Amino acid sequence: MAYPVTTDSETEPRSVSAVLIRELLPVVKFSDLLELDPPENCAVCLYEFNGDDEIRRLTNCRHIFHRSCLDRWMDHDQKTCPLCRTQFIPEDMQEVFNERLWAAAGISDFYGEYSPITTGL
DSSP states (O other): OOOOOOOGGGGSOOSHHHHHHHHHSOEEEGGGGGGGOOOSBOTTTOOBOOTTOEEEEOTTTOOEEEHHHHHHHHHTTOOBOTTTOOBSSOGGGHHHHHHHHHHHHTHHHHHGGGSHHHHTO
């Protein structure tokens, strides 16, 4: 049985943070993870993983989900693992992520030299 397929319009990111998180979380084929003894099904949709399924593996907690399932989760401005609530962005990458988020949102242009990016706040 295949998991639900989404159309392109359903996968359009709804927030700047979702776009940036997607850039940091690589997409791999499920068959590439078989030596790691992954779970049999996605904890979001509960469908079994198949060899050609595109999945995202979270960097902090190492949980895996169908790409479309996790992307929909992120589109609702969720920034934590749906299973264990660990942050998507590792602590050592949080500052860089925040800077990119501020820049993408145009906040640094609005505040000019007093932005949190340039002042280190």
